[in-house]
Amino acid sequence: MKSLQGKPTELLAILGMGVLMLAIWEFLPPALGVPKYIIPTFSDCLNELSRMFARQDMLGHTVSTLISTVIGFILGSLLGAACGYLLGMSPLAEKVLSPYILGLQIAPKVAFAPLFIIWFGYGDIPKLLVTVLIVFFPILVNVLQSMKTVDHDLVNLARVYSMNRWTIFRKIEVPSSLPNLFAGLRIGATLAVIGVTVGEMVGGNTGLGFLITYGEGQANTAMVFNAIIFLTIIGIALYFAVSGVEKRVLHYLERNDQH
């Protein structure tokens, strides 16, 4: 992000690199005799993309995935932050629950997708659940960590000013935790796309994840490529949306790139 705002020569170099990679993609596989169904060229993908928009409802699938990602991300974030703050306020609960949280955190969340389909059928719920689950933990862990490292002297200052527990939480602990919360949200934003993709691949007939399995079944490699690229774009958009909000909210922090 920073380099994009840098000198024009840097920008030119970045664009040049992109053009070079596209050129390699376009001309190298045919030159080596690699067939289309293994590696489709850039232009093959573009042709397939316009066909997908015209015939395959690419727009609908993209919007569906985007909405699932955003909803899953928001729900997972809210839940993760809420649990993080609650556990942070109760050292006892944290001690009792932390081994289980650690276990769940290590368990591969995407492996739950088939289970959710068994339980909830082929609808929107399984993919949302996978997304919520995968977004939940990094945010929970980051918030909990920040609650444990709040400056004790700030809390004492608030206590000397006769503030009660709830006021201290609102005025000291929550603002102190925001940098950590946003670090968790940025991780969650990239993970949300993974959750939705897996959910769509395992079950259902909408979304870019579905197009990947569908394209695979048809040996339509260009379709798989396009779906992956669009998923990446959604992930990048969500990440920059979160870090844009972060920059506004945490404007008071010293940043190295300002100097």
Place this chain on the structure above:
Amino acid sequence: MTSSLDLQNITKVFTDAKTGSSVTAVTDMSFSVAPGELVAVVGPSGCGKSTILNMVSGLYGPTEGRVLLDGKPVTGTRPEVGFMLQKDLLLPWRNIVQNVEFGLEEKKMSRADRRAKAMEELTRMQLVDFADKYPHHLSGGMRQRAALARTLAIEPEIILLDEPFSALDAQTKLVLQRHFARTIAETGVTCVLITHDLNEAVILADRVVVLSGRPGRVIDEFEIDLPHRTDPLKRSLEPQAGVYVKRLFDALHLEDQDAA
């Protein structure tokens, strides 16, 4: 209004919840501070200086003995107590004027009154131009001045200072000490200044209490009879000032301690 402070035979024992071992921070300590007086408390590290402040501010009580403010025992935190540490404790997410308002937010006063009071304190601290700046824009000395503005805004009856100048460079320290001495004299508030800087104790205080190493108890106590209470720099140039510093030096047996 300013308060008197009385510490009567204070003992404070900390017990480690895990190991069960206990540490006596201060033992049988008594001293008092008259209304409007500035008393410096000096002592080696680990003599329980910060423990005293926490007990006076009501964050926790003594194991034995009593802490009296205006003759009444301290049972919990009270809004009349101001509190300043080596760290400025400014909230980085609030600008300077909002930081000064922080202590006023638990008082029943309108938003406008709060802002007016905060601006009044910032004027006194010559920080009006920085009211809407954030703490990281300010130098260490300015931040500590903002912290003093926040402390004074609540119109405390007593101010507890825990080495408030020790993190500053020598020059800033001198300027701030003078600024501080004038402001304290103006408001006439009672002060307890915890410091390990013997010179600072002599040039700022009306009286000095010397504590022993852990467990801390009072080993010496004397008045500082020097002019220029509002100008520490001038005070430090008084020939008698050196004599007081020497007395503190001797009381703490510093010459017996090897630098090695």
